[in-house]
Amino acid sequence: MSNYHNNNGPFTVSELAKMINCEFTGNGESKIVGINAIQEANSNELAFLDNPKYAKFLSNTNAGVVVVKPELAEELPENVSAILSSNPHPDYAKISNIFYADKPQVGFISDKAEIHETATLGQNVVIEAGVVICEGVKVANNVKIGANSYLAKNVEIGANTVIKNNVSIECTSIGTNCLIHAGVRLGQDGFGFAYDPANVILVKVPQVGAVKIGHYVEIGANTTIDRGSLLDTEIGDMTKIDNLVQIGHNVKVGKMCQIVAQTGIAGSTTIGDGCIFGGQSGVAGHLTIADRVMLASKGGISKNITKAGEVLGGFPAVPIQQWRKGHAVLMRLVKKK
Structure with missing residues (x-):
């Protein structure tokens, strides 16, 4: 997998199964460091199968664990663990959101941002370089505003919202x-x-x-x-x-x-x-x-x-x-x- 994203792993198979309230088979203490496609995953990565088009990869996958429907788990190689899910796609998404969640935000306001004196900024906000915030703007707690973005007068941004660049x-x-x-x-x-x-x-x-x-x-x-x-x-x-x-x-x-x-x-x-x-x-x-x-x-x-x-x-x-x-x-x- 690429190194562009924050990675909160490793997690054990049993920890991953617990995250989505599912049972598992295989080695619960096996450590998983990332997530990959079922045809590309290696022994320390998680994969999932939901689309029947990819069922052909089950029997020879090298993944450490696969999120899969119970009726398909028997098709996995003996050394591959299974997390048994009736809905593999959303359950994979939940695990992925935990694996690759951003690190907690630390408030920061760039000295290259232009912020009107009447604007209201909440706690722990991030305002990157080149941002323009006009009169009367209200930015709530934990908001992040990316570089070179423009907020015209009286715009309101709710808590925990992320606004990317430009x-x-x-x-x-x-x-x-x-x-x-x-x-x-x-x-x-x-x-x-x-x-x-x-x-x-x-x-x-x-x-x-x-x-x-x-x-x-x-x-x-x-x-x-x-x-x-x-x-x-x-x-x-x-x-x-x-x-x-x-x-x-x-x-x-x-x-x-x-x-x-x-x-x-x-x-x-x-x-x-x-x-x-x-x-x-x-x-x-x-x-x-x-x-x-x-x-x-x-x-x-x-x-x-x-x-x-x-x-x-x-x-x-x-x-x-x-x-x-x-x-x-x-x-x-x-x-x-």
């Missing part, structure tokens, strides 16, 4: 325990123009709303979230947004949504809780999307979706089975030619 934030409040990756743009102007036929011009509509980010939200690198024109743009608690996503003004995204890279959501659309949008997908403006809707990659939603849990694909988006059948028919027609 982020710009204006007209925005961010909740607790969020992670904002490098290059993110929050709270800039939404795209709003009114056509004036008398003078044949586009009149810019002032964007006087804000952005409200909930708790435990993650926003990927170079994503942009526009502030509202009148109503606020809102991102619900625990929602995870990938890199290079565009979210327009007045959009409301519910809790625990997952929005994959290069997705675009047009203004004034409301998205329910637990929705998942695949890469390069799109949602038109002024729509309402029900809870737990899933949209396949490159799909496009152009009308309201009222059925919770619906799985969609294609453009315009239709139920996924209908889209697959249509695609199959099209391929048969192409082959006939």
